[in-house]
Amino acid sequence: MAEYKRPKSEAEFNKNFKQKKPLMNDTEAYYESSRCLFCYDAPCIQACPTHIDIPLFIKQIHTNNIIGASKTIFDSNWLGNACGIVCPTGVLCEGACVYNHQDVPPIQIGRLQNYATNQSINTNKKLFSIGKSNGKNIAVIGAGPAGIACACEAKTLGYDVDVFEAKDKPSGLTVHGVAPYKITNEEVLKEVEYLQNQLGFNIKYNTNINSKQELSALESKYDAIFLGVGLGTTRDLELDGENLNGVIGAVEFIEELKNKQHKLEVPDKVVVIGGGNTAMDAASESARMGARKTVLAYRNTKEKMGAYGFEYDLAISAGVDSLFNLTPIAIVGKEKVEGVKFAKTELVNGNLHTNMNNTFIVRCDLVIKATGQAKQGSLYELIDNLETDNKTRIIVDDNTFQTSNPKYFAGGDAINGGAEVVNAAYDGKMAAQGIHNWLN
Template sequence: MSQARLSPGVVPGRLTPDALAANFRDVAPPLDRHEAQVAADRCYFCHDAPCITACPTSIDSPLFIRQIATGTPDAAARTILDANILGGMCARVCPTENLCEGACVRETAEGKPVQIGALQRYATDGLMAKGVHPFTRAAATGRRVAVVGAGPAGLACAHRLAMKGHDVVIFEAREKPGGLNEYGIASYKAVDDFAQAEVDWLLKIGGIEIRHGQRLGDTLTLDALRAEYDAVFLGMGLGGVNALRAEGEDRQHVLDAVSFIRDLRQSRDLTTLPVGRDVVVIGGGMTAVDAAVQARLLGAENVTIVYRRGQDRMSASRHEQDHATASGVRIICNAAPVAVHGNGAVTEIEFAYTEDGPSGLVLTEQRFRLRADQVFRAIGQRLDGAPEGLALEGGKIAVEGPGRTSIPGVWAGGDCALGGDDLTVTAVAEGRDAAEDIDARLAGRAIDSAA
């Protein structure tokens, strides 16, 4: 964006390069060997451990922590990656406080869980740093599978299929693989280009080709893929961004948070990124928090998240909410936008307080305004351009069991498919499980549809 098009309050270079580098450093530095040993020694190694059940990919946390405790971290990494091939990224971005660590017996007894996420990162990072790929391909089957989307679901599906001897072609619309991991999470959660390093490492299994600039409905059709390949997996995520549906939302500097996070993640010079002095983010999920915190780190003076329901209804974890407030972000709940004011560019945004009534959320007559020179929408995404013939439910692809769609030979998983909770770890689980079902079908083995 050129300087001439910026409003007086939205400018690049609010902070010095040194200040930006400090702000965007690793938010959770890795454990060293001694710290990992101390953390691992706190595990009770529970039988029927609740942390395993709480993990969407069912990583055997007690086993891998015991392996760290006994001085075999590479074996620990193998245990993790066997369940979750993107275990390195998930160790960085999973809301562990709601999943494995939230279910930890130490959390229940003492209010301080075992550092499962940090230990997972310690093990997987150590193995990846050696350039070691712990899995080998089975004998070639001669079968070919098309995967649409190189995000977490597509990558997990492709790796598991390749490991079983199938040849996989991933069709990716963007110039880089990784999906949400590359384009959609806060920069301080995955520094040093980790998302691409993890993809490069994953591809060492062999048998996976990625073709970029390939978008379903544009350069690709589902019918053509079904005709050429033995199976198809759809993992293209959600491309559309929901509108505010508020008067004046087309004013300048009312943007979607997804694009803001994407541009920040791809920037090689943070001093070139324009940010407002008074920033308002609409939404209550992880995207809203990531956008708000990063606006603050770029130098915005006042950043406010506004969410239409109570704070306990925010989909962002309490840990993420606390991180936002600790970063200087204000959170206002029970308010919805009704109008964006300004002369060309936004200057204020008007809200109505909300109440939950018998028929759902209603706007009250009580109004207030917030000064804003930049507004980010983070109110969810939608599936655009779903192929004809696919059954949809709730705006997503309807699936049964391990990702089976209404079209024979076509599976789906990740954010584009119904179910799950829009987390990287859930997408990995869905891609992995679909791959197991695809392999069973290609091999002529029956598998329960509810598995």
């Protein structure tokens, strides 16, 4: 089990957060690409939400057509570089590799994808051109993966595109909410800059669209609007003590860590509440920042966690402890957090019940809530005739991504409630096609 020292410099921070999927060198890429069997039915393609022609780009790498491989990837997925790094390839393309049935390690598809696209980005190789202007324009709200993908695809179809982003950087959670050992902000921003240089879409930063008046202005100025707003802040637990100093949401914690890096002070004792992939990231990061005791607490059994198994294993290997079948009932302390009071949970007739006769306190200096993010319901309510489901997800046509208000299209976390970057990239691309068909 790893034990990390508190990073005091950028170099020490980078050592603690070394990349899970480091960039391949030429020899590694040549060898790995030689292993592909080029299956005629290619289950890896079916497992990829963006349906990249994986055997083709691997063959192109093996024949030293690296730029061709990069174009094959970007043709299907505008965020091909980021997805090659952050995608859970073990449960998607690599999980579908036929080698898994032969007790042989699957092809490292994600790292090969990163290798190819990285070469195009680093050499600023022009792969795409802006389509002939059709005189129409699109507003994209949110510069996350869905919004960037929509903007790129729309530009190739001849639309003028303005992207409105509330924060000062693009790419949504890829920049603000993905652990730094998965991808660095430098790599994310480099890909967006590369695409923006080729396709010329405009991003207006620090521009939060959150009023009826602002939406009406967009509706009158633009022919179509794409909603790629993602999710909001971490949901409240509605517990006593939640407003104490030392309580923070997981996404907010990860964003602060990525911005401050070694300058962020993480105390000795940390409790992370939740069982999803974001909880695993927050716990692992706390340990890597030198916390002496990091406890991951989940209300159900280990098997019921939403996190991928490899994410949990990564957290445990970083030195995180885990507690199962317990739920927080209060955060204790005077002005600052001193601990979390838990009650044990148990299954009764198939339902999870809290046993208030069995309570205890886990002492800590920091509580990280990884219990999901709130939807952007307040924004959706400002849009006329926009239908959402009972989980505040925007309802769209499965083929066109058009909402019940025909001028609006949507994709990414706004419609699925929180999925992978690759799902958002697919949604944005297909929504641009849906807009194109609707306007023509």
